[in-house]
Amino acid sequence: MKPIQIKVKNSFIKKYQKNYPLISKDEIANPQVLKEEGAIVHLLEPNGNFIAKGYYGRQNKGLGWVLTSNLGEKIDVIFFKKKISAAFDKRKSFFQDEHTNAFRVFNGEGDGIGGITIDYFDGYYLINWYSEGAYTFKETVIRVLDDMGDYKAIYEKKRFDTKGKYINDDDFVKGERGEFPIIVQENGINYAIYLNDGAMVGIFLDQRDVRRAIRDKYASGKNVLNTFSYTGAFSVAAALGGAAKTTSVDLAKRSKSKTIEQFSVNGIDFETQDIIVMDVFDYFRYAKRKNLTFDMVVLDPPSFARSKKRTFRTAKDYPELIMDAIEISEKGGIIVASTNNASFGMKKFKGFIDKGFKQSNSKYQILEEFSLPEDFHVDRSYPQGNYLKVVVLKKMN
Incomplete structure (x- = not known):
């Protein structure tokens, strides 16, 4: 054509x-x-x-x-193999890491082909297609993965339809169907993964460095609140880092059983932790009424969330979220503020944080910042691709 x-x-x-x-x-x-x-x-x-x-x-x-930008370069199997092989070469250290076997091997435009990502989970590949146009390259991408060497199976997620939503059908592509959950390792932490159960798999790989920092630097002895907790990955990292207790709060009913599972695959007694199904903003009000305070609060909301009572938009409502966290944080407490909203950069995000602290008449110190980890390679010409922004703060008063 x-x-x-x-x-x-x-x-x-x-x-x-x-x-x-x-x-x-x-x-x-x-x-x-x-x-x-x-x-x-x-x-x-x-x-x-x-x-x-x-x-x-x-x-x-x-x-x-x-x-x-090369007029003579064909967009064919050779082109895809060149791009995917180069991406795999960049991740050699991950393939050789004895303590981590879940990571991204191809990161869309960051590795030269926008609209497609490939994640690796202990021998399983998961391809994410972000448009019908990207999906037309399916056979080519699978042929390249076949040429790259052994794997257990390939799964896929079609993250598009007329409204840009996930298309829920059989995600299995080829190989031997997995027995789910599969237990993967990340910096020595176990996580239960499902490649065949809806849009999400059980863990967001882009937060790997943040989870390690929570475990290794910040959690010891602390009473930790993990909001918008999903499957409790931050809570598990905190518990393994010696947290005195974790409280995980998420509105989704499935979050409780999923969080119990993540604690269990790490040998942690989930009954010693609090796992609460509740709107996070209702929980903040509940905590204030009950005079509950925490030494660490993790804030990792979706960019957009709607419940029966309210709509949350990161770009508009993050300062208020910071204020809620400040109110139930101890002096000297840690707030891990995170967003994956690609529509603004780190400078603007820090502005939201600063606004929340100023409106609370509170002071803070920035301890550490994170963006996407090494395997989420970003195209220098497209800084919007580096969507993750995480700031670790210390509440000073």
Whole structure:
């Protein structure tokens, strides 16, 4: 099929000449020519000069991704093998790590092909497809993984539909179906993983360095509150780091059984920990009424969350979340503030934190900051790809 020619508006030509990977609708003069997802596109100057080539695949971020600035380079199995092999080579130290066998082996545009990520879980591959266009490369990607060597099985998550949501069908692709949960290791911590059970697998790999820091530096002897706790991964890390007690709070009913499981696979008696199914903001009010205080509070909310009572948007409501945490934190207590919202950077996030402390008439010290770990390779031309922002704070008064 002949590549589709799309014209870049004059004011954005230099941006794409500097290897910017995301094809955005506002920057294209003739987006109406894009019909079938997966089609190869040529980005051209208005005068017809070639800039780059990529593919058409709609996701919330844009219309597709640039793959190469080389006009003669074909987008074929050889291209995919080159990109995926290079990504695997960058992760050699992870493959050799005796204490970690769950990590990202291919990170979308950070490794040269936007819209596709591949995670590794102790011999199992999980491919995430973020658009119908990306999904058209399925057979090519699987062929490359076959060539890369042995694996137990390949699973996939189709994270797209007409509303950009996860498509829930059989996630198994090939190999031998796993007996789930599989127990993976991360810095010596066990986690139960499900590759066949909805959009989430049980752990967010991008928080690996934060979990290790909580275990190794901050948790010892502390009474820890983990909010928006999901499967309790931060709580497990804190408990293994010698926390006096952990309290995990999440609105989802499944969070309780999932958190019990994560404690259990690490030999921790879950009955010595508190696992609460409740709206986090209701829990803050409950804690204030009961005069409960904590030595560490972990805040890792979704970018957008809606319950029956309220809607939470990170970009608008994070200062209030910080204020809630301050109210139930001991003097000298630790607050781990985290967000995965890609729409703003670390500077703005620190502004939210600062606003929350100022409105609470409280002072703080920044102890440590985290962004994406080494295996989540980021394209320098696309800083928005480094979406994770974590700040470890000490409440001074």
